[in-house]
Amino acid sequence: MDVILDYADQLVFDKFYSSLPAVSIPNLTDGIVALPSLLASFHASLSTLSVKDGLSLMAQGFVDHSQAGSFQLNHLARDSILRQSFSLFWLTFFGACLMYFVFSSLSYFLMFDKTQMKHPKFLKNQIKLEIQMSCVALPWIALMTFPWFLGEVRGYSRLYTDIHSTHNMAGASPADILRETVGGTASAASTIANISDATSSLSSTLGPLAPLVEPLLDGWAFVAISIAAFLFFTDCGIYWIHRLLHHPFVYKRLHKPHHKWIIPTPYASHAFHPVDGYLQSVPYHLFVFVFPMQKYIYLGMFVFVNLWSVLIHDGEFLMPNEVVNGAAHHSIHHLYFNYNYGQYFTFWDRVGGSYRVPTEEQLNPKKRMDKKTWSQQAKAVETFDENGKPTAASGERFLGPSKAKSVKA
Incomplete structure (x- = not known):
């Protein structure tokens, strides 16, 4: 992200910040740094002053230190944490919007089978509703996400530059x-x-x-290892976070809005409650604070995961695959709620007993678009309760984590 921020500074932000009014801004960092000495002075003053007067002096000391290090708003340095925070928020927000609209639109117009829009569970004006939910969620997700990028820019991650x-x-x-x-x-x-x-x-x-x-x-061998580690680490993290989001206490508060889309389109890929969308992104950001990765490779992987999130919602079931968690697997998740929580692979679903094998219902083009199949799916969806759990009427046989078997439709 430091590379993107550097280019953004050169092209946009240097000019933007210099155009701001010459307003004096307290340097809160200086005040925070001074807190240990101010606290020591507070304890020492208790022998002669009341607690109220001591706290008042401490607060005044914090203000004095902050004002002494104040700076002009139109002269914010590139390494100012205030400037970096503001810049990274907008870069995160606009970057997310760009990837969402470009990838979703390409997938919708080039890949998505629009016959599915005739399904009885496809909502009226659904695409508009998906886009609206995404547009509401993305700025809040960006607000929660930019601190991770701030940590990267300020050198707290394990990203590196030279591959060799x-x-x-x-x-x-x-x-x-x-x-x-x-x-x-x-x-x-x-x-x-x-x-x-x-x-x-x-x-x-x-x-x-x-x-x-x-x-x-070192070199490309470690790049390959880091990519494999990234996929394994994030797939594991997303599986268990996603599964937690299906706990009844959490589901109705956070994840249920995303399951409004029984027959999702690519525009549903980011149509989440903001906290839900953020939580499922945490493993991507956490990885580079735990494991070394080359920064350009990481940027590429970050773009890839956003594209993948679109592709598993595109309804294009290319081939049966029991290793990769593709659109066929994820369509089962939207139809039957309690299966196929994984992101890229089926491994963790197999471990957790939540794997359901796609059948002709997903893989046979004729049966997938058959009105009888649609009717059966619509009836099945209606037998789940408000938490997405099967009722006695559903006949679903979700085994739970203690039974690590594949469930077949």
């Missing part, structure tokens, strides 16, 4: 992380300055296995 110099990343190198994992000391990680030191220390830790591991900790 992973030691330049902010935070520990892959070798550091592996060494800690196998029992190395955490303090050593902060003292390693280059990759040769890291691999030398790694050799002392892994012994004869080190020559097999070292080539994987």
Whole structure:
């Protein structure tokens, strides 16, 4: 995100901030930094002053320190946390809108089978309603999301720049992380300055296995590992978050609006309650604060996950696949609620006992569009309760997490 912010500063924000009025803004950071000394003074003053007077002096000290470091609104430096926060919010919001409308529109006009709009559970003006819900959600999601990007820009993530110099990343190198994992000391990680030191220390830790591991900790080999780790980590996180969102206490408050779309279109991909949409995005952001990843690869993966979210709502069931969680699997989730929570793969649904195999109901084009099939689906949907759980009338056989089996329709 620092790369995008840099370009945005050059093209837009430098001119925008310089055009703002010359208003003096207190530097709250200076006030916060001064709090420990102000607190010590407060404790010392209690012997001669009342608690009320001591707190008043402490508050005045905070104001004085903040005002002493004040700055002009039209002279905000690029590294000002206030400027970065404001800029990143708008970049996050406009970026999300751009990806949503471009990807959803391309999918709708090029891939989505519009015959599905005749389904009895397809709502009147549904596309308009999906877009409206998305437009309401996206600014709130951006507001909750930009602090993650702020952390990246300010160097708290483990993103790095040079593919062949992973030691330049902010935070520990892959070798550091592996060494800690196998029992190395955490303090050593902060003292390693280059990759040769890291691999030398790694050799002392892994012994004869080190020559097999070292080539994987730099360059394109590590990029491939980081992509695989990203997919595994985020798929796991989204599965369990998504499953939690189906708990009755949470479902009716957060996730139920998304299940308004029984027959979703690509425009339903971001039509969530804002908190629901944000929670399901957390694993994407958390990953780079835990695991090293090259920054341009991460940007590419971030675009990919937004595209994937559209594709699993496009209703285009290309082929049966029991590994990849595609549109056929996700259509089952929207029809029958309690199956196929995964994002990319079916692995966690198999582990959690929530996997349902797509059948001819999804994969046979004629049967998928048959009015008899639609009628059966509409009746089935009506047998679920307000929390999306099967009633006795539904005949659904959801097994729950203790029964790690595949459910067949």
